[in-house]
Amino acid sequence: MSRSTGADLSIERLAVRYGGVAALEDVSLRVPAGTVVGLIGPNGAGKTSLINAVTGVVRASAGSITLGAERLERLPQYAVARRGVARTYQNIRLFAALSVADNVRAGAMRLRGALDDAAVRALLERAGASEADLGARAGSLPYGMQRRLEIARALAGKPAVVLLDEPAAGMNPHETGELRAVIRNVAASGAGVLLVEHDMGLVSAVCDRLVVLNFGRTLAEGTPAEVARDPAVIEAYLGTPA
Numbered sequence: 011m012s013r014s015t016g017a018d019l020s021i022e023r024l025a026v027r028y029g030g031v032a033a034l035e036d037v038s039l040r041v042p043a044g045t046v047v048g049l050i051g052p053n054g055a056g057k058t059s060l061i062n063a064v065t066g067v068v069r070a071s072a073g074s075i076t077l078g079a080e081r082l083e084r085l086p087q088y089a090v091a092r093r094g095v096a097r098t099y100q101n102i103r104l105f106a107a108l109s110v111a112d113n114v115r116a117g118a119m120r121l122r123g124a125l126d127d128a129a130v131r132a133l134l135e136r137a138g139a140s141e142a143d144l145g146a147r148a149g150s151l152p153y154g155m156q157r158r159l160e161i162a163r164a165l166a167g168k169p170a171v172v173l174l175d176e177p178a179a180g181m182n183p184h185e186t187g188e189l190r191a192v193i194r195n196v197a198a199s200g201a202g203v204l205l206v207e208h209d210m211g212l213v214s215a216v217c218d219r220l221v222v223l224n225f226g227r228t229l230a231e232g233t234p235a236e237v238a239r240d241p242a243v244i245e246a247y248l249g250t251p252a
Contacts, residue, residue: 019095
């Protein structure tokens with residue numbers, strides 16, 4: 011059940027509730043193939059809850075999640091992954107005791123056949139991690155390299171859409187600059203990218219559109235320039251004088 015790149019991700023009127031607490035309410039967004047859509051907002055706005063709902067980690071309380079023509083919101087995690095949804099995590103979740111190569115190969119399990127070393131190296135290069143030793147233990151890598159290895163693993167299954175949860179966290183300015191090119195190259199390959207990130211310089215540089223969440227609801231949507239001028243967004247991030 012492998013899928014090539016090129017399918018749009020559509021989220022319509024999504025709600026996620028934990029008991030009586032609404033993490034998301036009536037949120038809609040679309041990630042067209044080949045584009046980068048940023049999902050931003052203050053801490054606790056519901057960004058990671060949205061990624062968890064798309065990937066089947068949590069069950070949507072209402073609404074629909076569609077990839078191409080397929081509905082995802084009732085599928086288990088493994089079935090969502092098989093349909094072409096890949097992700098990274100806010101807190102790195104590599105297989106720390108396994109090698110770099112085996113981590114990348116783990117991301118391609120939905121495809122037929124194992125990746126050879128040349129294919130692994132090509133994926134590492136796409137993720138900006140070409141200098142990583144294939145035999146090195148993943149947990150021994152520097153933090154920024156672990157971040158890039160996680161992106162290579164996400165790309166290994168030829169996903170239709172990649173969800174990046176704060177990929178620049180802990181990176182230095184040079185590494186963040188390299189990450190810009192990586193994200194744009196992923197979109198150029200035909201995959202859609204949903205980027206959750208607090209680094210607004212990175213967001214402004216790579217995103218085609220932004221969706222802003224606040225208290226689990228959509229606060230604004232538009233180009234990075236439009237969103238940056240929105241008074242409601244400015245108030246949510248910076249506050250207003252008493």
